[in-house]
Amino acid sequence: MSAAVTLPDVPPGYPEEHYLNNGFSLKSWLTTTDHKRIAWLFFIALTFMFFIAGAAATVMRAELLTPAGDLVSDGTYSRLFSVHGIIMVWFFLIPSIPNTFGNFLLPMMIGAKDMAFPRINLLSWYVYMIGALALIASLFAGAPDAGWTFYTPLSTQYASDATIIAAVGVFIVGFSTIMTALNFIVTTHRLRAPGMTWFRLPLFVWSMYGVAILMLLATPVLAITLLMVTVSSWLHIAIFNPAIGGDPLLFQHMFWFYSHPAVYIMLIPAMGVVSELITTFARKQIFGYEVMVFSMLMISIASFFVWGHHMFVAGESTFSALVFSLMTFVVSVPSAIKIFNWTTTLYKGKISFDAPMLYGVSFIGLFLVGGLTGLVIAMTGLDMDLHGTYFIVAHFHYIMVGGAVTAYMGALHYWWPKITGRMYPEMWARFAAITIFIGFNATFGPQFLLGVAGMPRRYHTYPDQFQVLNMASSAGAIVLAVGYILPLCYLVWSLRYGRIAPPNPWGATG
Amino acid sequence: MMLPAGQTPAYLGDDLGRTIVQFLPPAATPMAHSVDTLFFWMVGICGLVAMTLTVVIGFLMIRYRRGKKINRDFHVSKKRELWIEFGWSLPVFLAFLAFFYAGANLYVKAFSRPADPIRIDVTGKQWMWKFEHPNGAREIDTLHIPIDRIVELDMTSVDVIHDVDIPAFRIKHDVLPGTHMFLWFRATRLGTYHLYCNQFCGLGHSKMRGEVIVMKQTAYADWLNDQQVPDSPAEKGAALFRAHGCSGCHMGNSAIHAPDLAGIYGKPVPLANGTMKIADAAYIRDSILFPSKDIAAGYRNDMPSFRGKIGEGEIQEIISYIKKLHRDYRNEP
Numbered sequence: 104m105s106a107a108v109t110l111p112d113v114p115p116g117y118p119e120e121h122y123l124n125n126g127f128s129l130k131s132w133l134t135t136t137d138h139k140r141i142a143w144l145f146f147i148a149l150t151f152m153f154f155i156a157g158a159a160a161t162v163m164r165a166e167l168l169t170p171a172g173d174l175v176s177d178g179t180y181s182r183l184f185s186v187h188g189i190i191m192v193w194f195f196l197i198p199s200i201p202n203t204f205g206n207f208l209l210p211m212m213i214g215a216k217d218m219a220f221p222r223i224n225l226l227s228w229y230v231y232m233i234g235a236l237a238l239i240a241s242l243f244a245g246a247p248d249a250g251w252t253f254y255t256p257l258s259t260q261y262a263s264d265a266t267i268i269a270a271v272g273v274f275i276v277g278f279s280t281i282m283t284a285l286n287f288i289v290t291t292h293r294l295r296a297p298g299m300t301w302f303r304l305p306l307f308v309w310s311m312y313g314v315a316i317l318m319l320l321a322t323p324v325l326a327i328t329l330l331m332v333t334v335s336s337w338l339h340i341a342i343f344n345p346a347i348g349g350d351p352l353l354f355q356h357m358f359w360f361y362s363h364p365a366v367y368i369m370l371i372p373a374m375g376v377v378s379e380l381i382t383t384f385a386r387k388q389i390f391g392y393e394v395m396v397f398s399m400l401m402i403s404i405a406s407f408f409v410w411g412h413h414m415f416v417a418g419e420s421t422f423s424a425l426v427f428s429l430m431t432f433v434v435s436v437p438s439a440i441k442i443f444n445w446t447t448t449l450y451k452g453k454i455s456f457d458a459p460m461l462y463g464v465s466f467i468g469l470f471l472v473g474g475l476t477g478l479v480i481a482m483t484g485l486d487m488d489l490h491g492t493y494f495i496v497a498h499f500h501y502i503m504v505g506g507a508v509t510a511y512m513g514a515l516h517y518w519w520p521k522i523t524g525r526m527y528p529e530m531w532a533r534f535a536a537i538t539i540f541i542g543f544n545a546t547f548g549p550q551f552l553l554g555v556a557g558m559p560r561r562y563h564t565y566p567d568q569f570q571v572l573n574m575a576s577s578a579g580a581i582v583l584a585v586g587y588i589l590p591l592c593y594l595v596w597s598l599r600y601g602r603i604a605p606p607n608p609w610g611a612t613g
Numbered sequence: 614m615m616l617p618a619g620q621t622p623a624y625l626g627d628d629l630g631r632t633i634v635q636f637l638p639p640a641a642t643p644m645a646h647s648v649d650t651l652f653f654w655m656v657g658i659c660g661l662v663a664m665t666l667t668v669v670i671g672f673l674m675i676r677y678r679r680g681k682k683i684n685r686d687f688h689v690s691k692k693r694e695l696w697i698e699f700g701w702s703l704p705v706f707l708a709f710l711a712f713f714y715a716g717a718n719l720y721v722k723a724f725s726r727p728a729d730p731i732r733i734d735v736t737g738k739q740w741m742w743k744f745e746h747p748n749g750a751r752e753i754d755t756l757h758i759p760i761d762r763i764v765e766l767d768m769t770s771v772d773v774i775h776d777v778d779i780p781a782f783r784i785k786h787d788v789l790p791g792t793h794m795f796l797w798f799r800a801t802r803l804g805t806y807h808l809y810c811n812q813f814c815g816l817g818h819s820k821m822r823g824e825v826i827v828m829k830q831t832a833y834a835d836w837l838n839d840q841q842v843p844d845s846p847a848e849k850g851a852a853l854f855r856a857h858g859c860s861g862c863h864m865g866n867s868a869i870h871a872p873d874l875a876g877i878y879g880k881p882v883p884l885a886n887g888t889m890k891i892a893d894a895a896y897i898r899d900s901i902l903f904p905s906k907d908i909a910a911g912y913r914n915d916m917p918s919f920r921g922k923i924g925e926g927e928i929q930e931i932i933s934y935i936k937k938l939h940r941d942y943r944n945e946p
């Protein structure tokens with residue numbers, strides 16, 4: 104879509120030629136090694152995947168309006184939530200901020216001309232696309248239906264064949280993540296401009312560096328796990344299959360060893376973005392820069408030692424459960440520190456309420472709710488009640504959507520003038536930000552109550568007493584869907600009709 | 614619901630959805646009350662923290678909004694900054710330790726195996742729950758238990774991972790194939806409560822629901838006595854195995870030299886003619902009806918044929934018994 108962009112009036116001081124108009128052919132885009140254009144390639148692909156997964160969620164919410172399974176069959180419902188989870192996690196959330204804004208901004212923020220490995224950067228996009236095509240192929244081959252967690256032996260022995268195709272897609276897309284992570288680490292180490300020392304790096308760059316370490320260390324474990332699932336499914340090897348001597352708990356350990364850090368892979372970039380948003384729109388330096396950096400690095404490291412909190416009632420020993428619970432509280436401390444630091448940054452600031460700031464503030468609020476409810480389920484004695492219920496669903500959506508996606512939307516508006524040279528319509532953007540905040544809370548707030556009432560997740564039909572809360576959640580989902588479609592419309596509109604952006608629209612100083 | 618006379622009506626503690634909206638299920642065990650107490654403490658603490666931060670952030674945003682004329686001089690030394698960071702990190706860390714302890718305390722109690730429980734076997738299967746009481750009484754998707762007694766579920770699955778979740782007891786545990794998991798509770802409130810499968814187990818997952826009926830102890834005893842305890846095919850087979858005299862030769866320490874059948878089912882058997890055969894249902898049936906057809910290596914052909922002396926149904930029951938000789942009850946379908 105951006106290929107059609109021409110800037111009719113070049114304001115004084117603007118280059119005649121820039122990355123958007125130095126080639127309009129498809130080839131110039133598909134063979135580019137310019138980090139800014141690669142960011143656009145990811146951007147388009149990710150937006151497409153986001154709306155597929157969002158559509159799946161919308162149908163699920165419609166099905167859950169009534170206790171009976173009357174809109175879609177149980178098979179379709181299983182496929183909807185599996186596809187929703189797989190796409191949202193691996194094909195949207197994990198690459199969301201790093202592969203778009205990270206790609207675009209990291210070299211600029213450290214004063215480099217491009218990434219350290221521009222061609223690997225492009226390769227990362229192609230690998231992503233191959234993974235995405237494998238996943239889309241799996242949709243046509245019957246669609247995965249074992250949930251995004253691929254729990255064995257359900258996924259290997261009992262699920263649709265397309266489940267394994269989807270697992271292969273996730274396996275492939277993992278290599279895209281690894282390549283991007285490698286690029287970020289090398290770029291940050293080797294290509295910083297003279298004088299750009301480590302403790303002068305913007306917090307966004309720190310977050311890209313921290314997340315790259317996580318990606319590089321965690322993703323191979325997922326790849327190995329999914330490879331073993333695929334192999335044991337095709338060749339009937341025991342590994343995870345208890346019928347012939349394998350261990351299904353081993354799968355869960357390996358899966359969560361990756362998938363818990365994966366939550367922080369989504370969240371750390373979001374924290375980096377929010378640190379930029381809060382400081383820019385409060386006209387103030389971040390409070391406690393070094394502490395922000397160290398708390399982020401602590402999260403990166405400690406998040407590798409908490410995976411067992413997904414398995415308190417899955418069959419791990421009482422001792423392991425207690426250790427993992429304790430570690431979970433340890434990793435929560437730096438997150439709490441970050442919230443206090445953002446709040447303190449507002450003190451004596453000069454605060455304006457442009458759309459990116461609205462997203463920044465709603466991130467803090469939603470992340471706070473997600474974090475506090477996380478404490479509740481990190482307590483082993485409460486998790487044995489709430490585990491596997493809608494309380495969990497609500498909790499992780501507050502972190503992954505309320506946290507990560509909100510920050511992504513904030514980044515999108517904040518850097519839109521930088522990326523496109525155009526301003527988005529401010530009033531529409533504020534309206535959308537508020538709509539998303541309200542819609543999000545209306546969708547997932549009732550799900551906390553559903554969880555407390557005992558409704559298990561992944562239920563296609565449910566007992567009557569859950570209906571009112573489910574209807575409230577579905578009604579909220581309509582508002583939320585409108586909130587996400589609005590920016591798609593006005594941002595595309597602004598590509599052609601938006602006001603030409605001034606050099607520093609936000610008056611940012613950092 | 615079939616309740617013996619004298620049983621308190623089940624809907625005393627009903628949580629089966631006669632209301633259109635329910636926030637908390639009834640708390641039917643002492644553990645459930647403890648969980649609720651802890652949960653409401655957490656709601657209170659977290660609610661307070663969330664409210665305080667919301668008020669502070671709202672206040673700061675309004676007070677320091679761009680248009681307002683106000684003193685914005687801000688300077689803290691690095692040293693002071695570190696003290697501030699330390700000042701709010703330490704209480705947070707201590708509070709988190711307290712949360713950890715409070716949760717761990719309940720969890721350890723809930724998952725320590727109790728002494729002398731009533732043990733009920735649970736088998737999860739796509740998509741139903743099978744229960745077997747100590748006297749052999751069986752039921753599907755409905756579990757009768759006595760009030761004020763510790764009941765321990767001995768749980769296994771025959772296919773995928775399931776999860777026994779009883780919200781009124783505030784407790785759950787996964788049920789894994791190939792191994793045994795345990796869950797205990799002591800119900801202190803009469804009534805009928807939901808039982809959910811809480812681990813996604815395939816298409817019928819949301820239909821894998823049942824009920825737990827907490828009864829008075831006398832009513833439970835009466836109920837147990839009223840249950841017809843049917844002999845399983847294997848149990849009938851065991852009786853036939855003795856009645857037809859099979860056990861005289863085919864038991865481990867019998868005087869006559871004949872193959873021991875324990876553990877033979879499904880295994881390859883070397884034959885006298887040098888080939889191998891898998892000891893499946895067909896092989897066992899043939900061996901009963903046509904014993905001289907496939908002689909096991911190392912044995913003489915001296916077993917009589919039971920053709921015409923035994924019915925097909927009886928043969929199947931004997932096969933079930935032989936199967937069971939090597940499968941321990943864990944893997945029973």
